[in-house]
Amino acid sequence: MERTTLDGTWTVEAVRGPAAADAATTPIEAVVPGVVHTDLLRAGLIPDPFDGDNEAATQWIGDTVWRWRRTFDWHAPAAERHDLVADGLDTLATIELNGIVVATTANQHRSYRFPVGHLLREGTNELVVTFDAPVPAAERLSELHGGELPHVNHHPYNALRKNASNFGWDWGIDVATSGIWKSIGIESWSGARIASVRPLVDIDGTDGVLTAHVDVELAGSGSRFTQAIGSAPVTAAGGADTAGLEARVTLAPHRASAASAVTGTEPPVGAGAVGVSVVGGTTAVGSRRVADGSATVRLVVPEVAVWWPRGEGDQPLYDVRVEVGDDVWTGRVGFRTVTLDTAADAGGAPFLLRVNDRPVMVRGANWIPDHAYLTEMTPERYADRIQDAIDANMNLLRVWGGGIYESDDLYDRCDELGVLVWQDFLFACAAYAEEPRLRDEVEPEVREAVTRLSPHPSLVVWNGNNENLVAYAEWGWRASLVGRTWGNGYYRDLFPAVVAELDPTRPYTPGSPFSFDEYLTPNDERNGSVHIWDVWNRLDYRAYADWQPRFVAEFGFQGPPAWSTLTAVVHDEPLDPDGHEMLVHQKADQGNRKLADGMRGHLPEPTSIEDWHFAAQLNQAHAIRFGMEWFRSRTPDNTGMVVWQLNDDWPVVSWALVDHAGIRKPVWYAVRQAYQPVLVTVQPGASASSVLDVVVVNASGAAVEGQVEVARMSFDGTVLASGSFPVTVGAADAARVALPASLAVPGDPASEVLVVTGTLGRTVYDFAEVIDQALESAPFTTAVEPTTDGARVTVTATSYARDVSLLPDRVDAAARVDDGLVSLLPGESVTFTVTAAPGIDTGALTTREVLRHAGSLLR
Template sequence: MNLKHFYILLAIAILFNSCAKDDRPTVVNIHQGWEFKQQTDTTWNSATVPGNVYSDLLAHNKIPDPFIGSNELNVQWVPTKNWEYQTTLNLDEKTLEKSHIELTFEGLDTYATIYLNDSLLGKTDNAFRTWKFNIKNLAKANNSLRIEFQKTSTHEEKEAAKLDYVLPPGARVFTRKAQFQYGWDWGPIINTSGIWKPIKITSWNNMRLQDVHFKQETLTDSLAQLSVLYTISSDEAVEETSFEIKYDNTTHTVKSPVKKGTHTYATNLQIKNPQRWWTHNLGEPYLYNFDITLKEGKHLKAQQTAKIGLRTIKLIREKDEKGETFYFKLNGIPVFMKGANYIPQHSMQDKVTDAHYEKLLNDVVDANMNMLRVWGGGIYENDIFYELCDEKGILVWQDFMFACAMYPGDKAFLKNIEQEAIDQVKRLRNHASIALWCGNNENNEAWHRWGWQADKTEAQKEEIWNSYLAVFDRILPKTVAKLNPEIDYWESSPSYGRGDKRFQFEGDAHDWGVWHDAYPFERFEEKVPRFMSEFGFQSFPSYEAIRMFTQEDSISINHDSYITHQKHPRGFKLIREYMERDYPVPTSGDDYVYMSQLTQAKGMTLGMEAQRRAMPYCMGSLYWQLNDCWPVVSWSSIDFIGNWKALHYKAKKSFEDVLISSVVENDTIKTYIVSDKLAPLKGDFFLDFVDFNGKNIHNVQQRLTIAPNTSQLVARTPVAHIKIAPSAYVMRGTFTSNSSSSSDSISNTTSSLFYVTRPKDLKLSPQDVSTEVTKTETGFTIELSAKTLQKDVFLYTKAKGHFSDNFFDILPNQTITITFKTEASAIDDLAIKTLNGIQEKLSL
């Protein structure tokens, strides 16, 4: 051997010996080969995992689609049966040789008995918990895995019989699963059962890294200090391990002994001149990428990554002369929260793909929202939801999954939900998007103001309330304080409902005076709270969604399927009642659907803008609701198909970072400029009063400086100064500005239109819209123009796609360009509907 070959072999040997031997845990999903059946049947059918029994029955045509017609009524037998799932679990020799083999169920719905090789492995009773079982002693090369799911009513009836009173609203309170599956005033009764989240086999040798928590201790412009808490399980004491974190060309290494058993260790990181995470409207939602490894000698024991955003987020509650504040400070800055309440995207969660999450959250950003409230009657969302919120700069108000109910307080139940809270807080606490943990939705309000105490003795009321306190004043806040102390806890949303006069002056508010009490939309301007976390109004969904559940091409508002697709008993009556106040009431189905969406959008944007004008007194506007879980008449701004209703298009305008908003008070038009920008804005402000033929009636012009992060009254215009009837003109506001802190010369223009009178009273000219359509690489561009003002122009087609704007106004002699993003090769059926056209039709 020559010297050259010797050195080559020596280098190879050194390289080989210096490389860590891969001894990381092996993780395998157990999603293949599953079968299911009703417990009393003998025939097994193929199943999809993750999934649920409804999806599997649908796949085999054993039930009709519950989303179509009134089929929901025909599938109610499903949750009255017990169901079984089974598969063959094959393990290779390498897995069997590992010292630990663990079977993990991330979500079983709900009362499950698990058998491995016909041996009882365990039982579960909470769809929100992760269940882990050591199967080392049971595992072999070929294993049978069988899960029996017991119907929820068996447990619910048993628990209810233990009490001498009924816990409102009924049986669902005893079962820890998605509460909306029992039916809501926007959702069907689809009480699922099955394996709704992944099942995994994890095998490893003597040591395992179980959890890494990046806990932010301090954050300044010059320095971020983090504690990194990492949990290791080891079969024996080890003299030295190497825990390593790499980030931004920096390597942080901790060499330390590890104790036998499961223990949590800590190390500290410092990041100089840290980049902060911001909501997308205020800055960059910057995320640090951390690469984490754990080694024992030359053995690589763990390798994982984490994306961490550095930011401070605090809920500020301070007494003042009106009551008590309720607002969030992000990185020390008060931020007005603009957004909506989020519900599960599908009654059958397995139907929700990553693409659905991506699209919906893009729609949130596109509508200028910076916060979503994950409502407490649904689910703790999949990891992808929070990851995308982190990346896109959307804050999350996270409810624990309790809604509109009083829950039991026995030891077993309390222990169960404590572990549920531990599982979920530990899973989500690393996400920069988490802004608040909230105990429940409306439970406090319901107990005190919904008449739930009427049939209870004093002793029963005390017991029920003590159970409430045990959950929401002790277990949940203590869990958050221990595991995620950086984030505030809020007991119940709202603090006060509309029946308590304090709802307007402290805490967060759910104001359902509009809708449930049929108060006029103007109530939103008269009763502005500190933070509006729920308010809403219904409308019909898109034509596409209606065609889906009616299975008819024509659009009807009297179809039999509305028996199940309008869940509010007074829903249709209220839609019409409000429509009659503000709009002409059409007779045709498609016109009525269009008008219902305009009615919803008008009322809701009236509220959003009133709340924004009132800042900093009011610092949040989260409407009910963002999305649907099936095709339905509801409060959503995006329907089940993913189509934007008028509300979402108009919310996008009402949530712009710089908003021109007007209101008539004492026969005077008051015009405000609301700015969420963190720097002052200087620019030219114009008000133009124009009749519907384009004639200029009155003008106002000012040079303005708008303070950062505020609402500023900029103009008062007496209605009497406008020398034509309010029904014959529109006021256009325009503000062209530059940020005073900006070094560039780019200007931004904000504009808005304001009508003094109700839409139905406007003296509009007949529909007169000209269009020119051009094919593009991603769809089409549509140029629209009109000689006279055209109100609420609605474009629609059967081609699947998205209009960049819709339900907009065209000023006289104005040309507007709209893009339609679609994969369709043509949109030959493109149609236009306007308020002008509806009025013309009614007058004939």
């Protein structure tokens, strides 16, 4: 296989569209992979859509037909076939080679391969790719189904197979892109080509079992359009050309040094898969004759090294090499099993993930595309966001259905670090037509996605859609659809059939939320998974405690990004929560009103923009921590949660824990605290005789025991009552200690706290809301020590200091800090380590707007 890359420098020009497109009719330099927005930005033809209110000024881009063009020299290698291979086209594309139409495409979420040997010529060739304008195309295509089907937001994104959030979301900018967004090139080959490999794993006792499914295409197949990856392979008539062709599979520990090879004996064709047993740590090799365009090779590794989720064990990986003729495929696998228990029990139906038969208490976050321009994502950016998840004690990321099937950079990193992945199919918050016009794109898309992602041990759940089932049941869709198809056939028939065929090693759930019972609403709290959005939308965050969910797949609360991230793009004078540009960067329906309502009764009403910013961030942290600790205190009835959302795709007020600039918001520190593997939390008493309980939650795979020390203290540090209690907590379980009234009932809620310490952890419980507390405005002393790469700021409490947080980006946008949201009792200290460029103003790190705490909001 020889690849001629066509990545690099192209030209792009506007072909047809609004008057604003006239400025771009002259071809400009384009970079492939890329999208038109980044090319126009690079050429200086548009202002940055992220900045100010430029989103509106650049809407014409999504209404414009764009054409990419390049010439290239071609000197044909000695090969039978020459295929144009496009890994990703966004989205409705017409491909022409030397003036001849090769194909039209209609799906951003899949790749394409077209034989073009008959169109190539020696010397100079020209490739042209023209993209239909995505916004009017979506509107036009939606009419083919009898008018727009129900969807959220303002464009009918559900009419075509394109990243839904690219059209804008309640946290996302509307920058409907076009472009060759993944690599493109010409592959020249002869004989046989490996079309796809699905190396599925299992564990049998102590043995690891690899079943490699290999699909092969023959150069002489005569097929003009290669079938989708994962579908039945293309072969020559009768399969005669496969005579003597073998698929050889080699399995070895990842980055193993020397290893001895053991080769299996091939049985006659049709006699079943080859089994090869080898000693653990050696290389296993097996082969199978190709018949009818496919082969299945089975390898058995005794005493296999088992892959575990983060916190449960190690993540050993094995390299897989597949050879067919001269073609080679390489990948990695990890040996583990995964099941999802949703069987009815006395309380309803659980949503319990088990890996290697061990229950996993999920501590996760929802993942959205990390940049509105997908081609701006880099391996380093993926690594940073995944590290944000790991540092916050997470063990799962849910790749949400309104985005994309992510780059292997994400899944590879999760494989290596033990972060589980829940993968949605890309259907979100909308009804989708099931007629051939769309279904003919959906099936090859999902087959390719399942095939491509099947090697990754981190991937543990396939999910049919996001909120479409609950929307049909509860959002009024049924009446508005008047009998039209809406996607149910995908979620109940097509997707489970594809998963059963291509990847039966993983569980499938039809949707999120889902109750696993046809006679229940999909969002029933006692069955399966739920999404909780009445909190944030209309209820105080303490209403989280009204829920008793088995598993929470979405819940969240908004807060603004870091000050430097916000003010880099919002330039209102004066800066105001309801300023014009501020509202451009607040996409939620009545978002600022909900922020204000959410603070009411918890925090004083802010009197400055600086106080509004910190108060909104702090309230987000309080709300999420309250909900998370409540849900976790219900372990094992509750088996986990996936907070909305980890990241942002542009600078915006949102539910994210980490903003678009990579700055961890105060809520991130709250999540880190609430996701500790062993969590100590104070909750309302579970019995009539108990006012408060200390609950110790153990998410680990082994029992823990220790001593819990509890003290009721005044803000000046005086101990008013104390007690000590032994606690033993089983694996994936929780234990409660009912507190006596002397500890649970304060004499003065405004000036007392409950402090829980001991060998299992520490927490501070506030008897009153910030607005009702007698917090001091200056409850600590500070000391600053400059370092070679920033500073260390030590804060020592002289009175109770609640939620001390250092916001160094207000001094230097590049500065970062290692801790936050720390509550201190008199005499206690915390040292914040600030990483920054040389020359940061260390004196500014202790000013009121930089070193914040809850008491600083009180007047």
